[in-house]
Amino acid sequence: SQQGEEDPQALSIQEGENATMNCSYKTSINNLQWYRQNSGRGLVHLILIRSNEREKHSGRLRVTLDTSKKSSSLLITASRAADTASYFCATGHTGANSKLTFGKGITLSVRP
Amino acid sequence: EAGVVQSPRYKIIEKKQPVAFWCNPISGHNTLYWYRQNLGQGPELLIRYENEEAVDDSQLPKDRFSAERLKGVDSTLKIQPAELGDSAVYLCASSSRPLAGGPGEQFFGPGTRLTVL
Numbered sequence: 001s002q003q004g005e006e007d008p009q010a011l012s013i014q015e016g017e018n019a020t021m022n023c024s025y026k027t028s029i030n031n032l033q034w035y036r037q038n039s040g041r042g043l044v045h046l047i048l049i050r051s052n053e054r055e056k057h058s059g060r061l062r063v064t065l066d067t068s069k070k071s072s073s074l075l076i077t078a079s080r081a082a083d084t085a086s087y088f089c090a091t092g093h094t095g096a097n098s099k100l101t102f103g104k105g106i107t108l109s110v111r112p
Numbered sequence: 113e114a115g116v117v118q119s120p121r122y123k124i125i126e127k128k129q130p131v132a133f134w135c136n137p138i139s140g141h142n143t144l145y146w147y148r149q150n151l152g153q154g155p156e157l158l159i160r161y162e163n164e165e166a167v168d169d170s171q172l173p174k175d176r177f178s179a180e181r182l183k184g185v186d187s188t189l190k191i192q193p194a195e196l197g198d199s200a201v202y203l204c205a206s207s208s209r210p211l212a213g214g215p216g217e218q219f220f221g222p223g224t225r226l227t228v229l
Contacts, residue, residue, distance in 0.1 A: 004154075017125030030214025040218035042116070042203060047217065050214075051165050088154050092214040099145075099168060 004032075004089040004103030011111040019076040021106045023089030024069075031092040032065055033100065034074050036085045043088065046074075081109045114138070115219035118204050122130045130192035133224045137185070137206030145218065146189050147203040156204055161187065194228045201225050203228055 007022045023032070031050045035043040049056045049065045049072065056063045060077040076083055086107050090100040117136040137144050140162050147155035158177065160168040163184035172179065176195070181187040193200055205218040207227050 033217070037221075040225075042222045043205075043218075044221070045217045048217060090154075094214045098215050099157055100162060100218060102156070104152070104154050 004091050004101065006088070006089055006103045006106045008106060009104070010109075011109045012111065013079055014111050015078055015079060015081055019079050019083070019108055019110070020022075020030050020088075021076075021108070022086055023072045023103060024076070025072075025089075025091045026070065027091075027093075028084075029091045030094040030098075033090045033092060034061075034063060034072075035088045035102075037088065037105070038056045038085045046087075048092075068074060076108075079108075081110050081112045084108060084110045116204055116206055116219050118202075118221035118224055120224055121222060122225050122227075124229065125194055126229050127196055128193040128220050130190065131194050131226060132188055132190045133202050133204075133226075135187045135189070135204030135221060136189070136204045137204070139218055141206035141219070142184070143207045144187050145205040145207075146179060146187070147204055147205065149223070151200075158189070175213045191226075194226075196228050199226055 004025050013019050031048055033048045034046045037043045047058045047063050049063050051090050059078045063080050065072045075109050086105040090102045090107045119134050144161040148156040151214045159172045159179050162182045164181050179189045201223040202224045205220045207216050207218045
């Protein structure tokens, strides 16, 4: 079963604009991660935010986490055509069930 | 440093035939994962290894799927016999030590796209 649910399912923006993608989840987590997948390729890790963190930055990426609302957002600033890809949030759990559970993904298209 | 290597990249078989996928993780990564990704969906975990031990195979359809990780390095995932519904991309990933009790960053291979006719 897939815990994370991304929103929107698809997003189309102009190059240079910002892209905001949201993820909601259902059960408590240890961390939340975002991955990118280009067409026909494997997933690439973008950023990890721990459950005790609220915001994290990496280059043009900004991730927020609100554990009270069980939600996260990924902001890509000044988007480029090369950012066109599918983006997945994945919730990380602890203990014997230590694994990532991926959402269905968001398809981002950045028009040149 | 080489990434996760998978082979083959593509495989087309007829239903009821067997098929096997191979994965070589990043050197030093103790944890290895096999995922299945259906079209338009996120990856779903099939099995997780810690070294040579399968610690989570709850989502592996054991009637037709099997996996092994000899010597805690390379791994093979097998389907026998394949069914039409097995058409998907099979992804292998590896990671190093868990992060403060939770899963850390995972490194994915390019995947094997399986088509069952």
